[in-house]
Amino acid sequence: MESELVLHNGGCHCKKVRWKVQAPISVIAWKCNCSDCSMRGNVHFVVPRQRFELLSDSNQFITTYTFGTHTAKHTFCKVCGITSFYTPRSNPDGIAVTLACLDPGTLSHVEIRHADGKNWEDFFHRSGIALQSKIHSSQ
Numbered sequence: 001m002e003s004e005l006v007l008h009n010g011g012c013h014c015k016k017v018r019w020k021v022q023a024p025i026s027v028i029a030w031k032c033n034c035s036d037c038s039m040r041g042n043v044h045f046v047v048p049r050q051r052f053e054l055l056s057d058s059n060q061f062i063t064t065y066t067f068g069t070h071t072a073k074h075t076f077c078k079v080c081g082i083t084s085f086y087t088p089r090s091n092p093d094g095i096a097v098t099l100a101c102l103d104p105g106t107l108s109h110v111e112i113r114h115a116d117g118k119n120w121e122d123f124f125h126r127s128g129i130a131l132q133s134k135i136h137s138s139q
Contacts, residue, residue: 005051010102012082016061019085021097022051026109029099030129034117036067036074040083043112044096046132052085052095090115090124094133 006025011018027045032038054062065074073087084101088094099110116123124130 006106008097008102008106010084010097011055011058012061012077012080012084012101014077014080014082016079017058017077017082017084018055019058020053020055021047021085021095023047023097025107026111027099027107028111028113028132030096030115031112032115032117034115034120036072037115037117042083043099044086044088045099045110046088046091046094046096046129048133048135049094050135052097089120090127090129091133 004025005022007020008023009018009020023045029043029045031043036042037044061078062075063078065076066072069089071087071092072089074083075086076083082101083098085095085097088096113127115127115129
């Protein structure tokens with residue numbers, strides 16, 4: 001979904017982890033059924049890493065969990081436990097932003113798609129999700 005880029009802010013529940021991300025006002029978000037995302041109820045959208053910035057002293061409140069291939073880096077707040085963003089296996093060069101952790105008011109539209117994390121290899125090759133962490137010339 002191509003649209004103008006705006007600055008979105010967000011973070012965790014206790015607000016110890018805060019960030020800003022430059023992303024379209026209209027996004028494609030993924031509801032994943034992998035073992036981790038399904039337990040957390042995760043719905044996320046992916047952005048190029050260079051469009052994401054962790055704010056102030058947020059880094060001191062982050063810890064990371066990995067499993068399986070250890071490509072995905074599931075970051076969460078040490079205080080409240082919320083995963084407001086992470087590095088996804090599908091896009092190790094990008095950031096997955098948890099939709100529910102965005103501050104309200106900057107999105108105009110969200111299209112939610114199913115991510116078949118239980119059949120990850122097949123999903124990855126047919127979905128085109130890897131392109132979401134790339135900067136395109138029109139952006």
